[in-house]
Amino acid sequence: MHNDPAVSLTFTVASDYEAELVARAKERSSKAWDEIYARHYVQIYRYIHARVFDPHVAEDLASSVFLGAVKGIGAYQYRGQPLLAWLYRIAQNNVSSYHRTTLRHRVVALSTITELPARLFGQTARRREPEGPLEADPGAVAERMDLREALAELPQAQREVLILKFFLGMDAKEIGAIVRKEPAAVYSLQARALNSLRRRLR
Amino acid sequence: MNRAVSKALADCIAEMERGAPVEECLKRHPSHVGELRPRLEAWQAMAAGEPVQPSTAAFERGRRAMLNGLESAPVRSGPLAAARLAPAWATVAAAVAAFLILISGAAGASAALGGPDPAGDVLSAVGVSSDSDAPHGGIGESSASDRGRDCANPNAFEGSGNSLDKAQNAEDAHQKQSCSKGADEGATANQAGEGCADANNGHGNDPNHDDTDNPGQGEGNHGATGESASGDCAAGQQGEDANNGHGNDAGHDDASNPGQGQGNNGTGSNAGGNGNPNGDPTGNANPNEPQGQDGGLNKN
Numbered sequence: 001m002h003n004d005p006a007v008s009l010t011f012t013v014a015s016d017y018e019a020e021l022v023a024r025a026k027e028r029s030s031k032a033w034d035e036i037y038a039r040h041y042v043q044i045y046r047y048i049h050a051r052v053f054d055p056h057v058a059e060d061l062a063s064s065v066f067l068g069a070v071k072g073i074g075a076y077q078y079r080g081q082p083l084l085a086w087l088y089r090i091a092q093n094n095v096s097s098y099h100r101t102t103l104r105h106r107v108v109a110l111s112t113i114t115e116l117p118a119r120l121f122g123q124t125a126r127r128r129e130p131e132g133p134l135e136a137d138p139g140a141v142a143e144r145m146d147l148r149e150a151l152a153e154l155p156q157a158q159r160e161v162l163i164l165k166f167f168l169g170m171d172a173k174e175i176g177a178i179v180r181k182e183p184a185a186v187y188s189l190q191a192r193a194l195n196s197l198r199r200r201l202r
Numbered sequence: 203m204n205r206a207v208s209k210a211l212a213d214c215i216a217e218m219e220r221g222a223p224v225e226e227c228l229k230r231h232p233s234h235v236g237e238l239r240p241r242l243e244a245w246q247a248m249a250a251g252e253p254v255q256p257s258t259a260a261f262e263r264g265r266r267a268m269l270n271g272l273e274s275a276p277v278r279s280g281p282l283a284a285a286r287l288a289p290a291w292a293t294v295a296a297a298v299a300a301f302l303i304l305i306s307g308a309a310g311a312s313a314a315l316g317g318p319d320p321a322g323d324v325l326s327a328v329g330v331s332s333d334s335d336a337p338h339g340g341i342g343e344s345s346a347s348d349r350g351r352d353c354a355n356p357n358a359f360e361g362s363g364n365s366l367d368k369a370q371n372a373e374d375a376h377q378k379q380s381c382s383k384g385a386d387e388g389a390t391a392n393q394a395g396e397g398c399a400d401a402n403n404g405h406g407n408d409p410n411h412d413d414t415d416n417p418g419q420g421e422g423n424h425g426a427t428g429e430s431a432s433g434d435c436a437a438g439q440q441g442e443d444a445n446n447g448h449g450n451d452a453g454h455d456d457a458s459n460p461g462q463g464q465g466n467n468g469t470g471s472n473a474g475g476n477g478n479p480n481g482d483p484t485g486n487a488n489p490n491e492p493q494g495q496d497g498g499l500n501k502n
Contacts, residue, residue, distance in 0.1 A: 063264035191211035
């Protein structure tokens with residue numbers, strides 16, 4: 001996975017640093033926790049936002065992720081996987097609990113529906129000439145699709161690699177470290193996810 | 203979308219992640235251009251979107267909540283923390299050991315109180331004390347109690363049955379006082395005293411008391427001898443065969459009650475092995491037979 005010596009060295013240094021950060025966090029160092037929070041809060045927030053599509057809920061759940069991390073750090077053992085992977089799993093659990101305990105996830109606000117395609121397809125898509133169903137004006141796309149539900153209906157693995165790619169901006173190697181897959185498997189999952197999404201958004 | 207297109211799409215996604223434009227990727231897969239183009243452009247558009255940003259206020263709120271949680275979270279240090287951090291296998295091993303100790307303790311207590319003997323049952327079940335050709339004692343028998351019961355005559359067995367009531371015997375402090383120096387090891391309540399002619403008279407070893415006072419003892423005599431119906435320890439004292447019902451007197455070969463010694467052996471009351479040394483095969487009184495001791499240990 002890390003055949004390039006430079007990449008391996010970078011990975012090792014980062015891994016060593018995270019190991020030390022985790023050790024300090026286990027000793028309840030507030031500085032260590034501050035650093036963990038500053039490094040990962042935004043990513044966790046974006047992931048949760050992509051799952052719940054509500055900024056306020058995303059804020060609350062993101063906060064609860066770090067509270068859960070503080071409580072669970074004693075049992076956590078750093079084994080070279082990114083610390084973000086552990087936080088991400090806490091976030092997954094919190095989102096699942098949220099979805100289980102509320103019916104709000106079934107209620108889709110119109111603003112959410114219209115906002116998401118604009119965010120997903122961005123300014124590039126808007127400026128481009130229409131070439132097909134997905135390449136049409138994002139506003140028109142928003143009228144006929146519920147992207148949120150489309151994402152929610154994807155198989156979990158496909159949904160996760162799309163969210164990590166487009167909401168957290170990760171490349172395949174980073175995603176692989178989180179979901180414990182090789183980059184080639186991540187690309188394959190993304191291709192299948194894209195195809196599924198396209199069918200649903202038609 | 204067939205497998206070839208899926209593979210081409212995955213390849214193109216990888217190339218685009220490395221910075222390649224859509225058109226370059228399409229050139230590599232001319233046969234799938236029609237299927238790839240809309241997907242790749244959608245992909246490109248999604249990648250170009252602006253990510254959401256949390257508010258600064260939310261960021262600060264979350265940070266304060268985390269630090270507050272850090273202050274209020276329980277401190278894990280010292281031996282308890284070490285126990286929590288112990289390897290999982292050590293925790294499991296400790297739990298198993300504690301469980302086994304509890305189980306064996308409960309089994310021993312159960313057997314000692316005259317209840318079921320699960321340990322003995324287990325050993326029998328796994329064949330540690332399986333049947334053998336040796337009918338009376340020895341390694342092959344399933345348990346000392348069973349051997350005693352099998353080999354003793356019915357009277358003796360009755361006596362042994364009475365002796366099972368250890369709680370009753372044990373509570374009889376008077377018996378303990380008067381029959382305190384006996385040869386029996388297995389059953390404290392049946393310890394024979396110097397004042398008792400027949401140290402192994404099953405149960406009622408106090409010569410000064412009737413069965414009404416020591417019902418557990420007297421009943422033992424009743425059952426064991428069939429002749430000491432009065433219930434006293436009189437069998438030995440009155441010159442009768444001191445081994446009546448028990449066959450525990452080494453100096454006597456109790457021809458009339460040949461099997462009774464085993465009855466005592468079986469109950470454990472003669473754990474000291476005071477069997478009939480003459481070895482009447484029907485009485486199984488060989489003092490070297492282990493069953494007497496085993497029986498006593500099983501019940502006590």
